[in-house]
Amino acid sequence: MHIFSKELKDTDVRVRFSFPTHCLEHLDFAGNNFVDLRVKDSCGELRVIRCLKRNGDYDKPVLSKGWLKFVAAYGLKVGDKVVLLREDDHNLGSQFRIEAKRRIMLFGAEPWGDVTRVAY
Numbered sequence: 001m002h003i004f005s006k007e008l009k010d011t012d013v014r015v016r017f018s019f020p021t022h023c024l025e026h027l028d029f030a031g032n033n034f035v036d037l038r039v040k041d042s043c044g045e046l047r048v049i050r051c052l053k054r055n056g057d058y059d060k061p062v063l064s065k066g067w068l069k070f071v072a073a074y075g076l077k078v079g080d081k082v083v084l085l086r087e088d089d090h091n092l093g094s095q096f097r098i099e100a101k102r103r104i105m106l107f108g109a110e111p112w113g114d115v116t117r118v119a120y
Contacts (some may be wrong), residue, residue, distance in 0.1 A: 001026075005083040005101075013071050013078055017063040024061055026086055027051060037063075039084070039096040041070070043117055047098070074100045075118040 004023050012018070017066050034052045041047055052066035076082075081101040089095060100115035 001069060001086045001088070003084045003086055003096075005081055006096060008076060008078055008080050008082060009064060010078055012082075013076055017057060017067050017082065019061055019084075021059055021061065023084075027061075029053065036065075037096055039098045041073075041097075041117070042099050051073075065110070070098070070100075073117050074115050076100055076115065079103065081112060 002119055003026050004019050006012075006017075006019055008017075010115045027035055027037070033055055034050055036040065037049050037051050039047050039049060039104045047070060048066050049063050050067075051061055053059045070076075079101040079102075083101060085099070087095045087097060101112040102115045103110045104113040
């Protein structure tokens, strides 16, 4: 199930990643203002990325701890896109997957292509 996709802005690649408030319904904060999401990236690596929500009337969620490591690992930049998906498994429960996308020029069109991890 597609939770959200967003083109990255400057703050998203330098500080933290904010995403739409309506996506909070897919996350279990268990009464806290943060949850550590266990997500698999497109290479199958399990990552832990902290999701925070502000207290009060404006719950705007952000990805913080672990997010910038993901940005660096994939060499993400402004204009790239991130997609968060949830896969429900009857045995394992909910699993999250994160994908990085980049526009590519292809026969005059600009479709989104997968971004692979940067080689170390």
